[in-house]
Amino acid sequence: MANVNVAQIEPGMVLADDLKDQNGRFLLAKGVELSDKHLKIMKTWGVVEADIEGVTEQEMGEKQAADIDPKILEKAEEIEKQRFILSDLKHEAVHHLFQICVLRRAKKMSINPDLMKSDPFETATAPEESAVSENSKGPKYDPKKIIRNRIKLPSLPTIFHQINEAINDPKCSATHIANIISKDQSLSARLLQLVNSAFYNFPSKIETITRAVAIIGTKQLSTLSLGTCALAVFKDVPSDLIDMKSFWEHSIACGIIARILASYKNNTLTERFFVGGLLHDIGRLILFMSIPEISKETLLKAKETGCMLHQAENDIIGFDHSKMGGILLKEWKLPMSLENIVRFHHIKTESQIQLDTAVVHIADIMANALEIGNSGEHNVPPLVPKAWAEIGLSTGIITATVDQAKHHIDETMQILFRN
Ligand SMILES: [Fe+2]
Ligand SMILES: [Fe+2]
Known part of the structure; x- marks a missing residue:
C-alpha cells in the first residue's frame, strides 16, 4: 500500500483506505476499484493523494523515473547533490525530498535540454567549518539600534495597531474586530479574496468580514490581517541585493x-x-x-564558502536575520507564537523545538529545496532531525504537500501582491 498522487492514479487501482477530502468529508470507501469517474470526483474535490493497494511508494517513484533518459536523471542527481550538500541524505524525509527534487529537475531538463548544459550551482561547495567560525569577532552591530536608529521603517498602518490591541483585549468581541477590519477596504478585499481562495476550499462564497470572522475565528482572521499589513511596510529594499518578488x-x-x-x-488553527x-x-x-554593503558581504560569503546565509550573517554581523526578525516582531507587539516562529525557524538548540518552529523549519527547507522563490539562500538548509520527529508525519506527506502547495502559491501571490 502507498500514498499515491492523484496524477499517478490509474483506473483499475484499488483504494486501500476510505477516501476523504481535505475537510474530512467522506468520498469513496476502502476497496473501491477506481474508474475514470472516480478520478474526476477526486480532482473536483481537491484530493491530492489516496492510499492504493498493491503498490509501494518506491515503485511509484521508480515508475516515474523509468520514463526519463538515465543520462538526464544522472545529471539532475548530480546537481541536486550539490544543492543538498549541507543535508544528511540518509535521513528518510530528506532523502524523499531529494528524490522529488531530482525528478522535478530531470523532468524540466527533458523538456528543455539547454538546462543540461549549464550548471546553476557550479560554485556550490561543502562549507569549511573554520570559514564560518574563525573570523567571528562577536557582535559588531546592535540589532535593537538597527531597528530604532539605522532605518526609518515606514510606519505600520493604524489599523495594524487597532487589530493588535483588539486581539490582546479579552473583552473585545468578534463584531468589534470585524468592524475594525471592515474599515480598511483594501485589507478587507485582500482578506476576503484569501478566504475565498482554493486554499480554504469553503463550499460557499464568504461575502463579508463578519462572516469570515464567524467561520475562520477572530484570532485566526486577525493573525492573517496582521501578516497582510506587515508585508506592505517593505518596499525600499535594494534590488541588487534581493529580488523582492522572489523573496515573497x-x-x-x-x-x-x-x-x-x-x-x-x-x-x-493554522493561520499562525x-x-x-x-x-x-x-x-x-x-x-x-x-x-x-555588509549584507552584500554575507551573501558573498555564503555563496563562496557554501555555508548557510544565517551562519555568514552571524559571522560578519554578529547576529542573524532570525534574531533581527524576532526583535522586529517584538517591537511590533505581534503575538509571541509568531515571534518564536521567526526567531527560531533555523533551530539552533533543541530547546527551540516546538510544533510551530519545527513546522516552519521544515516548510523553509521544502520551499528552498523546491526552488519556489528565494530569500538569498544558495543551498538547501539542513534538517534538524528532532524537528522532523516533533511533527511526527510520514515521509509520504512530503509528496502530497508539494502537490497541494503548488496550486495555492500563485493564487496567494496574486492576492497579496497584485499591486
Ligand atoms: Fe531564515
Ligand atoms: Fe527562508
Whole structure:
C-alpha cells in the first residue's frame, strides 16, 4: 500500500483506505476499484493523494523515473547533490525530498535540454567549518539600534495597531474586530479574496468580514490581517541585493507549506503557521535595508564558502536575520507564537523545538529545496532531525504537500501582491 498522487492514479487501482477530502468529508470507501469517474470526483474535490493497494511508494517513484533518459536523471542527481550538500541524505524525509527534487529537475531538463548544459550551482561547495567560525569577532552591530536608529521603517498602518490591541483585549468581541477590519477596504478585499481562495476550499462564497470572522475565528482572521499589513511596510529594499518578488514567493511558499503540514496534524488553527512562514525571513529585509554593503558581504560569503546565509550573517554581523526578525516582531507587539516562529525557524538548540518552529523549519527547507522563490539562500538548509520527529508525519506527506502547495502559491501571490 502507498500514498499515491492523484496524477499517478490509474483506473483499475484499488483504494486501500476510505477516501476523504481535505475537510474530512467522506468520498469513496476502502476497496473501491477506481474508474475514470472516480478520478474526476477526486480532482473536483481537491484530493491530492489516496492510499492504493498493491503498490509501494518506491515503485511509484521508480515508475516515474523509468520514463526519463538515465543520462538526464544522472545529471539532475548530480546537481541536486550539490544543492543538498549541507543535508544528511540518509535521513528518510530528506532523502524523499531529494528524490522529488531530482525528478522535478530531470523532468524540466527533458523538456528543455539547454538546462543540461549549464550548471546553476557550479560554485556550490561543502562549507569549511573554520570559514564560518574563525573570523567571528562577536557582535559588531546592535540589532535593537538597527531597528530604532539605522532605518526609518515606514510606519505600520493604524489599523495594524487597532487589530493588535483588539486581539490582546479579552473583552473585545468578534463584531468589534470585524468592524475594525471592515474599515480598511483594501485589507478587507485582500482578506476576503484569501478566504475565498482554493486554499480554504469553503463550499460557499464568504461575502463579508463578519462572516469570515464567524467561520475562520477572530484570532485566526486577525493573525492573517496582521501578516497582510506587515508585508506592505517593505518596499525600499535594494534590488541588487534581493529580488523582492522572489523573496515573497519564497515566504508565501513557506507559509503555505507550513499551513498544509499543520493541517495534517489535525490542527485547525493554522493561520499562525501561514503568517509565521510568511514572515520567517523578514529580518533579512531589515538587514538589507539598514546595512546593505555588509549584507552584500554575507551573501558573498555564503555563496563562496557554501555555508548557510544565517551562519555568514552571524559571522560578519554578529547576529542573524532570525534574531533581527524576532526583535522586529517584538517591537511590533505581534503575538509571541509568531515571534518564536521567526526567531527560531533555523533551530539552533533543541530547546527551540516546538510544533510551530519545527513546522516552519521544515516548510523553509521544502520551499528552498523546491526552488519556489528565494530569500538569498544558495543551498538547501539542513534538517534538524528532532524537528522532523516533533511533527511526527510520514515521509509520504512530503509528496502530497508539494502537490497541494503548488496550486495555492500563485493564487496567494496574486492576492497579496497584485499591486
Ligand atoms: Fe531564515
Ligand atoms: Fe527562508
